[in-house]
Amino acid sequence: MSTRPIATTRSATGIPTGKLAVWWVVGSEIVIFGGLLASYVMHRLGHPEWAEYASHTNPWFGGINTFVLLTSSLSAVLAHHAAEHGDGKKAAKWLVGTCFGGLIFICVKAVEWTIEIQHGYTITANGFWQFYYTAAGLHAMHVIAGCVIMLIIANDARKGLELHRVELIGIYWHFVDIVWIFLFPLLYIAK
Amino acid sequence: MAEHEEHAEHGQSHYVRIWGILLVLLTVSILGPVLAPHIEEAAAGVGAAFVKGWMITLLTAFGIAIYKAYLVAANFMHLNIEKRYISYLLATFLTLMVLFFAGTSPDVMKHKGQNWENVAAEAEVDRALKSQESDSHGGEHN
Numbered sequence: 001m002s003t004r005p006i007a008t009t010r011s012a013t014g015i016p017t018g019k020l021a022v023w024w025v026v027g028s029e030i031v032i033f034g035g036l037l038a039s040y041v042m043h044r045l046g047h048p049e050w051a052e053y054a055s056h057t058n059p060w061f062g063g064i065n066t067f068v069l070l071t072s073s074l075s076a077v078l079a080h081h082a083a084e085h086g087d088g089k090k091a092a093k094w095l096v097g098t099c100f101g102g103l104i105f106i107c108v109k110a111v112e113w114t115i116e117i118q119h120g121y122t123i124t125a126n127g128f129w130q131f132y133y134t135a136a137g138l139h140a141m142h143v144i145a146g147c148v149i150m151l152i153i154a155n156d157a158r159k160g161l162e163l164h165r166v167e168l169i170g171i172y173w174h175f176v177d178i179v180w181i182f183l184f185p186l187l188y189i190a191k
Numbered sequence: 192m193a194e195h196e197e198h199a200e201h202g203q204s205h206y207v208r209i210w211g212i213l214l215v216l217l218t219v220s221i222l223g224p225v226l227a228p229h230i231e232e233a234a235a236g237v238g239a240a241f242v243k244g245w246m247i248t249l250l251t252a253f254g255i256a257i258y259k260a261y262l263v264a265a266n267f268m269h270l271n272i273e274k275r276y277i278s279y280l281l282a283t284f285l286t287l288m289v290l291f292f293a294g295t296s297p298d299v300m301k302h303k304g305q306n307w308e309n310v311a312a313e314a315e316v317d318r319a320l321k322s323q324e325s326d327s328h329g330g331e332h333n
Contacts, residue, residue: 013276023277027284034288039299042292046300046312049319063221070217074210077267081203126319174267178260185252189224 022168026175029142033179036138040131040186053128054191056121061112062188065105066180072101073177076170079157083166088157091166095154098173102147109140132187139183142176209266216255216262223251 011017044050079094113133123133150169156162227244234242265271270278302309302316 013274015274015276023280027280030281030284031287034285035291038288038292038296042296042299045296046302047316047319049316049323052323059221063217066217067214070210070213073263073267074206077206078203081206171268174263177267178263181256181259181263185220185256189220189252190248191224 016164018164018168019171022171026171029175029179033135033138036131036135037182037186040135043127043131044186044190047127050128051191053126054187056116056119057132057188057191058112058115059188061108062184065108066184068101068105068108069177069180072098072105073174075101076173080167080170083157083163086160086163088160088163091163092154092158095150095157095166095169099147099150099154102143102150105143106140109136135183136187139176139179142179146173146176206266209262213259213262216259220251220255223255224248227251 011020013020015023044054075094075098079091079098082088082090082094121129123130146169150173153162153165153169157166224247227247230247231242231244234240270281297304298309302312
């Protein structure tokens with residue numbers, strides 16, 4: 001007799017339940033980040049003085065972090081590819097590589113924020129910096145959460161267990177990458 | 192057979208190729224604002240004065256961002272081979288976001304309308320622009 005709950009074994013849509021759940025998470029995240037970014041865009045257009053505030057962000061930090069996240073996305077999809085072929089050890093290695101990308105991202109962000117705060121651009125400076133730290137901070141929290149989950153999945157994958165989860169964390173990670181793809185031009189390029 | 196074709200389409204070299212394209216697009220988006228004034232000048236020189244620097248920046252920043260997001264979603268998240276249900280699900284959430292923007296942006300982007308005025312926002316814009324102007328004049332004198 002199976003001990004798995006019915007909710008994890010049935011599928012009205014033909015999509016495995018875990019995968020469907022991750023897509024619903026992504027959908028709800030679209031509303032969270034979309035709402036935040038839409039608010040930023042409308043305030044940016046309504047406040048011409050924000051152009052000067054935005055000129056103080058450093059596109060090189062943003063560019064380096066975009067490169068890091070795009071590369072970590074490649075690593076995540078290669079982990080999925082390995083898991084699909086039943087190679088749990090290889091999948092685990094790629095997942096750890098993806099986490100390493102996340103770690104570099106957070107380190108770059110820490111250096112960037114330290115420099116900005118030292119120059120007086122704190123979260124209370126004005127509306128632009130409030131949005132900047134809120135949006136980038138929320139995104140960074142998603143990166144950290146993704147890394148923690150990925151390490152747990154990598155540990156199982158190394159033993160050849162629950163390999164389907166490698167794809168699920170990959171979907172989440174690629175979404176976090178896509179959010180940054182939009183944050184980068186909004187906060188660093190359009191000045 | 193179909194499975195074999197799918198694997199061939201989404202083999203490791205395919206993913207590396209997509210990553211390469213993404214990096215090229217990233218480079219273009221960083222160089223866009225730097226090259227925009229030069230492109231505007233060159234366009235004016237050949238009689239295409241309608242091409243403005245801000246158009247180049249918008250195109251290289253947001254046009255490329257949309258294409259990069261498409262490449263990641265289609266190739267890395269495999270949305271191109273996922274069941275249609277997921278695309279409809281994501282489109283629904285994107286529509287909600289657009290509705291939110293359409294419903295609230297007129298009140299945020301404009302500071303004055305029929306029978307209403309956002310006095311605080313107007314005062315803040317006025318204060319900040321004057322402060323920036325005096326800072327820049329101070330900088331010129333120093």
